[in-house]
Amino acid sequence: MDLFLTTGLVGRLAWLVGNGVEARRRTIERWAADPPSSVFEPGRPPFFYALVGPPTVAATAGALVRHRRDPVVGASALATALASAVSVVLVRTVVLPLREAATEQDRLVARWFVLNRARMAAVGVAVVADICVMARR
Numbered sequence: 001m002d003l004f005l006t007t008g009l010v011g012r013l014a015w016l017v018g019n020g021v022e023a024r025r026r027t028i029e030r031w032a033a034d035p036p037s038s039v040f041e042p043g044r045p046p047f048f049y050a051l052v053g054p055p056t057v058a059a060t061a062g063a064l065v066r067h068r069r070d071p072v073v074g075a076s077a078l079a080t081a082l083a084s085a086v087s088v089v090l091v092r093t094v095v096l097p098l099r100e101a102a103t104e105q106d107r108l109v110a111r112w113f114v115l116n117r118a119r120m121a122a123v124g125v126a127v128v129a130d131i132c133v134m135a136r137r
Contacts, residue, residue, distance in 0.1 A: 002063070002066070002134070002137065003059075003062075004059045004060075004062035004063035004066055005059075005063050005067075005073075005130060005133060005134055005137075006059075006134075007055055007056070007058075007059035008056060008059035008060045008062075008063055008076070008080075008126075008130060009127065009130040009131070009134065011052055011053075011055055011056025011059060012056060012076075012080065012123055012126050012127050012130065013127060014052050014056075015049075015052060015053075015056065015083070015123050016120060016123045016124060016127060018048055018049070018052075019116055019119060019120045019123065020120065022116065023113065023116055023117075023120075028094070028098070028109050028112045028113070028116075029109055031095070031098050031099075032098050032105045032108065032109055035098055035099040035100075036099070049087070053084075056080070057080075057084070060076070060077050060080050061077075063076070063077070064077045067133070070133065072129050072132050072133050073129070073133055075125070075126075075129045076125075076126045076129035076130050076133070077126075079122045079123070079125040079126035079129065080122075080123070080126045082122040083119045083122035083123045083126065086115055086118055086119040086122065087119060089115060090112060090115050090116070090119070093108075093111065094108050094109075094111055094112045094115070095112075
């Protein structure tokens with residue numbers, strides 16, 4: 001068993017489930033109605049990502065170095081990087097403006113749902129790639 005691949009897969013699965021739960025529970029709408037005092041407050045999604053993100057990124061980098069000639073590992077890493085970039089865009093263009101009590105809450109919430117779907121798709125691609133790599137080993 002490859003620790004990098006396994007850790008990366010577990011982290012991405014947690015990320016995917018977390019994004020799905022956020023969407024299903026419509027967490028962003030609650031943020032819009034009652035912005036948290038801190039983005040990293042326990043129980044808030046960024047707090048979860050701060051805990052899961054670093055090991056997932058480190059495992060992705062480790063897998064990429066260890067299996068540098070495997071294009072499927074590269075696809076997983078690329079999809080993870082894309083999902084991370086979408087997360088940064090979400091924080092900068094939706095979460096932070098909502099904390100500032102933006103007047104365009106409906107537009108921001110709608111944008112969050114669109115970008116969250118894109119992020120979930122990217123993480124899903126990475127998960128499928130991880131499973132394909134692990135199935136070959």
